[in-house]
């Protein structure tokens with residue numbers, strides 16, 4: 001932290017911080033961040049961890065909370081190889097849920113199992129039992145199929161749309177009966193969630209949480225990387241800025 005907020009609230013100069021970068025465009029060596037989206041970070045956490053964790057981790061945590069208690073209940077994570085999906089698998093597992101993870105890339109299922117998934121599927125068609133709640137990062141047909149897997153009273157949190165496709169529900173999708181009543185789909189937007197700072201501090205301090213592969217490059221490589229298509233094989237790219245006054 002280079003300069004504290006003018007009202008004195010939030011982290012102070014010299015503190016290591018983690019912050020949520022919402023709606024940001026472009027890159028800069030310094031930036032102003034609202035202290036509502038800023039929290040103290042542990043001194044022993046890697047910069048790459050602090051740079052990549054906040055958005056997926058707070059998203060996953062808040063989305064899971066919306067499902068209520070998951071202890072001993074089946075929770076479905078669709079798009080589980082995404083950063084949000086991976087963290088959701090880890091947090092749901094720790095919350096005592098039976099975690100069913102769906103990821104199209106079967107070569108990453110073992111990794112999801114290590115993170116806490118009790119069952120892994122390449123497609124929703126092989127998910128045999130219905131679920132108490134679901135988090136869907138993919139959208140399109142996956143959202144339609146996820147909704148069909150909900151128990152009565154269950155909810156699917158739609159928070160990503162990687163499929164880039166329409167959701168077309170069959171004629172009877174919303175016909176309620178004893179086994180299909182009170183099911184819902186809800187949208188989610190992290191930027192509308194209040195009071196995230198404490199959770200960011202909690203998540204940043206948790207060194208077991210894994211966002212995924214992190215590809216670290218010098219910020220001076222940015223232009224070349226974009227020129228070559230800004231390829232992200234799977235995971236995050238962190239561009240390190242060298243500060244004039246800092247040794248980092």
Ligand SMILES: NC(=O)c1ccc[n+]([C@@H]2O[C@H](COP(=O)([O-])OP(=O)(O)OC[C@H]3O[C@@H](n4cnc5c(N)ncnc54)[C@H](OP(=O)(O)O)[C@@H]3O)[C@@H](O)[C@H]2O)c1
Pocket residue numbers: 055056059079080081082083084085103104105137138158159160161162163164188189190191234235
């Ligand atoms: N609503 C909110 O508040 C909120 C918060 C955070 C994120 N998001 C959304 O999530 C996005 C980033 O999430 P993230 O960082 O977790 O994702 P990410 O780490 O970039 O991962 C992308 C995921 O999408 C999957 N995917 C891509 N194209 C697909 C397709 N056509 N069909 C099925 N799966 C596909 C990938 O699967 P493979 O591994 O198989 O390629 C991977 O699991 C943002 O753009 C935003 O839309 C929303």
